[in-house]
Amino acid sequence: MADDFPTLSRSVEDYLKVIYGLSEKGAAAATSQIADSLDVQPASVSGMIKRLAESGYVEHAPYHGVRLSPEGTREALRIIRRHRILETYLSQRLSYSWDDVHDEAERLEHAASDELIDRMARALNDPRHDPHGAPIPTREGSVEVADDLTLAEVGPGERVQIRAVRDNDPDRLRYLKARGLLPGVILSVDSRAPFNGPITIRLGGPGGSAQAIGHEIATRIRVAGVQEHRTDP
Numbered sequence: 589m590a591d592d593f594p595t596l597s598r599s600v601e602d603y604l605k606v607i608y609g610l611s612e613k614g615a616a617a618a619t620s621q622i623a624d625s626l627d628v629q630p631a632s633v634s635g636m637i638k639r640l641a642e643s644g645y646v647e648h649a650p651y652h653g654v655r656l657s658p659e660g661t662r663e664a665l666r667i668i669r670r671h672r673i674l675e676t677y678l679s680q681r682l683s684y685s686w687d688d689v690h691d692e693a694e695r696l697e698h699a700a701s702d703e704l705i706d707r708m709a710r711a712l713n714d715p716r717h718d719p720h721g722a723p724i725p726t727r728e729g730s731v732e733v734a735d736d737l738t739l740a741e742v743g744p745g746e747r748v749q750i751r752a753v754r755d756n757d758p759d760r761l762r763y764l765k766a767r768g769l770l771p772g773v774i775l776s777v778d779s780r781a782p783f784n785g786p787i788t789i790r791l792g793g794p795g796g797s798a799q800a801i802g803h804e805i806a807t808r809i810r811v812a813g814v815q816e817h818r819t820d821p
């Protein structure tokens with residue numbers, strides 16, 4: 589049972605976190621996706637999945653992928669909470685830029701105790717989102733479910749607000765920041781080229797200056813629709 593891992597090893601924590609991310613939208617995670625995300629061979633993923641299943645952290649049906657059990661979900665959210673609190677603390681208190689926090693948090697998340705994380709969270713007034721806009725799971729293990737879509741799915745003429753950027757790559761994060769594409773920013777979509785071509789957007793809405801961004805990077809930007817507030821009758 590779960591007692592096999594009284595304190596979870598670093599690799600178990602990484603697996604649970606990756607499986608959570610891959611199955612967040614409800615689909616089971618495929619072994620090949622897990623292998624890609626962790627940059628390991630599929631054969632070693634199969635071995636680990638078997639161990640995780642024996643320990644009660646995942647449910648695995650051959651050829652149908654892997655899902656976290658309630659116990660596995662609880663542990664995954666604990667690790668994600670540690671990661672996102674660390675990123676927020678590094679950003680807000682230690683002046684790390686948003687493209688620098690991820691790698692540091694990847695290292696620290698396995699070492700930080702829940703006590704340290706709780707103290708950091710309190711010092712930050714229990715933040716709800718990390719510097720990339722991702723929701724931070726609560727101490728009790730609940731997390732806000734995003735009902736957002738990606739910028740690549742937004743049609744011309746629509747006005748949206750950036751909720752989160754799902755990317756850890758420092759170069760792409762710097763690129764987005766340099767273009768003002770940060771959580772909280774409102775923009776409108778002017779046009780979308782066919783066949784996954786570039787998307788023309790205006791920051792701040794129709795009056796802003798136009799800029800084109802690629803389809804691939806737009807799939808990493810999570811947005812939500814903005815209600816129009818008309819003042820005229």
Ligand SMILES: [Zn+2]
Pocket residue numbers: 671675689690691693756
């Ligand atoms: Zn991160």
